[in-house]
Amino acid sequence: MNFKQFSRFWINIALMLLLISSCSYSDSVCYKNDNKCTKENQFRYLLYDVNAPEGFNLRRDVYMRFAILAHQMQKSDNPALKFKMVLPPWSHLVHWSYSEYPEHIPWSLYFDLKSLQMFAPVIEMHEFFSRYQKKYSKVIIEKVYTLQHFEDMFETGNFEDRLKIEECQDTHKLNFFFYENITAKNVHCLSYHGPATKLTELFLNTSAGTILINHAEVALHEFFGNNLYWQARRSMRFNKELKTIADDFRRIFLKSNDETDNTILPESWKHEKPKRNAIGGSYIAVHLRRRDFVRSRPNETPNLDSVAQQITKILIKLNLNTVFIATDGPKDEFDTLSKMLVHYKLFKYTPSSVIKQKYKEGGVAIIDQIICSYARYFIGTHDSTFTFRIQEEREILGFPSDSTFNTLCKVVGQCHKPSIWTIVY
Numbered sequence: 001m002n003f004k005q006f007s008r009f010w011i012n013i014a015l016m017l018l019l020i021s022s023c024s025y026s027d028s029v030c031y032k033n034d035n036k037c038t039k040e041n042q043f044r045y046l047l048y049d050v051n052a053p054e055g056f057n058l059r060r061d062v063y064m065r066f067a068i069l070a071h072q073m074q075k076s077d078n079p080a081l082k083f084k085m086v087l088p089p090w091s092h093l094v095h096w097s098y099s100e101y102p103e104h105i106p107w108s109l110y111f112d113l114k115s116l117q118m119f120a121p122v123i124e125m126h127e128f129f130s131r132y133q134k135k136y137s138k139v140i141i142e143k144v145y146t147l148q149h150f151e152d153m154f155e156t157g158n159f160e161d162r163l164k165i166e167e168c169q170d171t172h173k174l175n176f177f178f179y180e181n182i183t184a185k186n187v188h189c190l191s192y193h194g195p196a197t198k199l200t201e202l203f204l205n206t207s208a209g210t211i212l213i214n215h216a217e218v219a220l221h222e223f224f225g226n227n228l229y230w231q232a233r234r235s236m237r238f239n240k241e242l243k244t245i246a247d248d249f250r251r252i253f254l255k256s257n258d259e260t261d262n263t264i265l266p267e268s269w270k271h272e273k274p275k276r277n278a279i280g281g282s283y284i285a286v287h288l289r290r291r292d293f294v295r296s297r298p299n300e301t302p303n304l305d306s307v308a309q310q311i312t313k314i315l316i317k318l319n320l321n322t323v324f325i326a327t328d329g330p331k332d333e334f335d336t337l338s339k340m341l342v343h344y345k346l347f348k349y350t351p352s353s354v355i356k357q358k359y360k361e362g363g364v365a366i367i368d369q370i371i372c373s374y375a376r377y378f379i380g381t382h383d384s385t386f387t388f389r390i391q392e393e394r395e396i397l398g399f400p401s402d403s404t405f406n407t408l409c410k411v412v413g414q415c416h417k418p419s420i421w422t423i424v425y
């Protein structure tokens with residue numbers, strides 16, 4: 001055996017071992033009245049991933065679209081639609097600083113998993129792994145669909161809902177959530193226009209036990225602001241400890257608490273009743289989105305002078321003297337703003353190193369969002385999804401809409417009309 005033959009021999013052995021260790025799951029998918037059904041294989045697994053540059057708060061919106069899909073499939077009688085949806089761990093988000101290694105942050109660090117599960121059958125990636133680890137050392141996803149827009153959509157003006165396997169527009173290598181032990185068998189590109197719920201058509205057409213949807217953000221909401229939308233949104237309660245940290249800050253610095261603010265929510269969002277009687281703490285909150293917004297949206301993003309003027313106007317109008325600032329801008333901007341508003345009390349949340357280390361930028365952002373949500377009056381940044389999530393939170397808490405849907409203007413009196421998504425009772 002010469003060297004070439006020798007190495008080919010070992011490559012073959014290695015391939016064989018790989019195949020043995022990774023056989024497909026489709027034959028273990030369980031359909032009704034099938035004696036193959038065991039507790040473990042009665043579900044298929046749906047995984048989804050989002051375009052790398054999308055931020056945390058847009059990803060939360062994509063989650064809602066897929067949670068609604070998973071919710072509807074769970075309610076269906078069709079056994080072929082029995083899925084568990086695997087939550088994509090948070091890694092390498094563009095706005096967050098990160099090291100070379102992916103963080104793989106589980107959803108439970110930021111959200112109350114039990115609450116999510118009351119709406120949709122979701123599991124963490126590590127749970128998905130542990131279900132397979134017993135049998136296999138590597139996960140081989142049976143079908144991957146990378147969503148893409150129809151290239152002809154704007155030329156032909158065809159905006160009908162449709163889906164079709166087509167040639168891939170994007171030829172980047174798939175990254176599988178930055179795991180080295182996940183690969184795929186079948187990869188397709190799916191030109192797609194329509195809501196995420198339309199994907200059931202695809203799932204009914206395949207018996208694959210594991211399906212991954214890439215570029216999930218291409219799939220849209222079926223309805224914006226209907227009852228199902230708000231159920232999904234309400235189920236996204238934050239990790240309780242983050243709420244506690246935010247509550248401590250409110251109590252200590254802003255003299256705000258749920259009793260006096262009239263913002264107590266029932267333990268379970270399923271019992272939430274329509275109301276619009278939240279008062280909020282005696283402070284106004286401002287979400288001041290800077291960094292890339294300053295550069296990429298010069299016509300919308302105000303300078304600090306203008307921000308200070310706009311804040312002053314509202315403080316006078318509401319007869320308040322306390323401001324909470326949530327911002328991704330540098331510390332010296334906050335200091336400058338404080339100097340411009342010396343007659344008022346300005347606050348900003350600064351995490352201790354322990355909290356920063358445990359919850360990272362995502363957790364700090366959520367704490368800022370919570371504190372903004374409980375203010376008497378909120379002013380956000382035009383077109384920021386970070387702001388949208390705060391506005392939704394305030395709708396859920398029952399604030400009057402005119403205390404919520406306000407955004408900073410470029411200069412006083414020159415404003416964009418904010419998009420308003422209220423809960424309609």
Ligand SMILES: Nc1nc2c(ncn2[C@@H]2O[C@H](COP(=O)(O)OP(=O)(O)OP(=O)(O)O)[C@@H](O)[C@H]2O)c(=O)[nH]1
Nearest residue numbers: 055056057058095326327328364365368384385386
């Ligand atoms: N702590 C904190 N972080 C912020 C604030 N505003 C923005 N950030 C950070 O900047 C990131 C970018 O905002 P995201 O809303 O997640 O990004 P996006 O989904 O692209 O949304 P926008 O760019 O805001 O439309 C957030 O994930 C935060 O880490 C803020 O007020 N407080």
Ligand SMILES: *[C@@H]1O[C@H](CO)[C@@H](O)[C@H](O)[C@H]1NC(C)=O
Nearest residue numbers: 129132133136137138139181
């Ligand atoms: C894949 O690797 C990750 C660590 O990178 C590990 O946590 C997980 O359990 C592994 N999965 C399987 C199926 O071995």
Ligand SMILES: *[C@@H]1O[C@H](CO)[C@@H](O)[C@H](O)[C@H]1NC(C)=O
Nearest residue numbers: 163164165201202203205206
């Ligand atoms: C379903 O499968 C058939 C046969 O493989 C294929 O021709 C059709 O395009 C598929 N439909 C969808 C929605 O994937």
